[in-house]
Amino acid sequence: MKGRDIFLHLGCGFYAVLLYAYPPEFRARYKKEMIRAFKDDLHHTLRNGSLWSQILFPLQMANDFLTSASRERIESLDAMGMSCLVAASGIGLYASYVDHHNATEVYPTLSIALIGSFLLGLIRPTHPCRWAFAIAPWIPFAGSISNMRDRITSPGAWAILAVVLIPSLIGAVAGSLIRRGIGLRAEITKEA
Amino acid sequence: MAKGKDPRSLLPLTPAVFQILLALSDRERHGYGIMQEVKNQTGGRLNPGPGTLYGCLNRMLEAGLVKESDERPDPELDDERRKYYRVTNLGRHVSRLEAERLEEAVHAARLKKLLPAVQSAGLDWRVG
Numbered sequence: 001m002k003g004r005d006i007f008l009h010l011g012c013g014f015y016a017v018l019l020y021a022y023p024p025e026f027r028a029r030y031k032k033e034m035i036r037a038f039k040d041d042l043h044h045t046l047r048n049g050s051l052w053s054q055i056l057f058p059l060q061m062a063n064d065f066l067t068s069a070s071r072e073r074i075e076s077l078d079a080m081g082m083s084c085l086v087a088a089s090g091i092g093l094y095a096s097y098v099d100h101h102n103a104t105e106v107y108p109t110l111s112i113a114l115i116g117s118f119l120l121g122l123i124r125p126t127h128p129c130r131w132a133f134a135i136a137p138w139i140p141f142a143g144s145i146s147n148m149r150d151r152i153t154s155p156g157a158w159a160i161l162a163v164v165l166i167p168s169l170i171g172a173v174a175g176s177l178i179r180r181g182i183g184l185r186a187e188i189t190k191e192a
Numbered sequence: 193m194a195k196g197k198d199p200r201s202l203l204p205l206t207p208a209v210f211q212i213l214l215a216l217s218d219r220e221r222h223g224y225g226i227m228q229e230v231k232n233q234t235g236g237r238l239n240p241g242p243g244t245l246y247g248c249l250n251r252m253l254e255a256g257l258v259k260e261s262d263e264r265p266d267p268e269l270d271d272e273r274r275k276y277y278r279v280t281n282l283g284r285h286v287s288r289l290e291a292e293r294l295e296e297a298v299h300a301a302r303l304k305k306l307l308p309a310v311q312s313a314g315l316d317w318r319v320g
Binding site for chain 2: 035
């Protein structure tokens with residue numbers, strides 16, 4: 001197997017994993033076709049593209065992925081889902097504000113992320129991880145636009161994001177499990 | 193959904209949707225074929241990736257602008273896993289209306305002298 005073929009297989013495998021960011025219905029309908037189109041495009045770029053186009057290819061794909069996945073996710077939300085997304089952004093912004101005013105203490109920020117994601121997981125138990133991903137990025141990256149570039153390129157900000165994601169994910173999954181448990185119990189009681 | 197729908201209610205089209213309709217106007221194409229054609233007809237300025245393309249196709253299928261094709265142009269030469277898409281009558285009508293809308297915008301820009309005047313067969317847009 002040539003190096004180019006290995007790169008092609010790895011690229012397609014990585015892209016297949018990225019497709020989990022799209023809504024399940026969209027993914028079920030277009031996953032195979034999207035991987036096929038990605039494979040054709042990558043194959044053409046590796047075979048016929050200039051070095052510059054090969055360098056640009058992952059950037060173009062990242063741009064395409066981020067814009068289309070977020071759009072499809074937002075379009076797939078109903079009114080309740082959209083309300084939860086707005087609430088998650090509000091919680092994230094508040095946690096960011098608290099974090100900014102308590103530079104030495106991390107527990108208030110982590111508590112807000114944990115409780116907020118727990119409540120959202122409780123309200124909307126399907127795909128709870130999305131609430132964690134909707135809250136956490138605000139904490140290291142929210143603020144004035146002027147120093148946004150510095151924060152995005154700062155390893156410290158990404159480390160904070162990784163730290164904040166842990167309680168957010170725990171909270172959202174815990175809320176979701178409790179809600180599902182309550183639902184299950186209610187069904188069992190109803191049947192009995 | 194497409195039946196009885198006013199084509200003008202779908203205007204204006206996004207550049208990506210309009211270019212996809214143009215790419216499908218002469219023949220049926222599969223996803224990568226559409227990507228290549230859009231890139232060619234816009235001189236590389238619009239280069240939709242798979243996410244953008246299938247997001248647009250999903251909305252266009254729902255609106256009845258395109259449909260999946262039952263026939264394969266050349267089954268022996270082609271990968272049978274590919275799906276082909278073709279433009280519907282509504283899609284053709286809407287793309288014509290969008291082209292007319294853009295033509296009117298260009299005409300208005302010429303009248304305002306933002307673009308140079310052009311004289312072509314049967315059309316004289318010179319001003320002044």
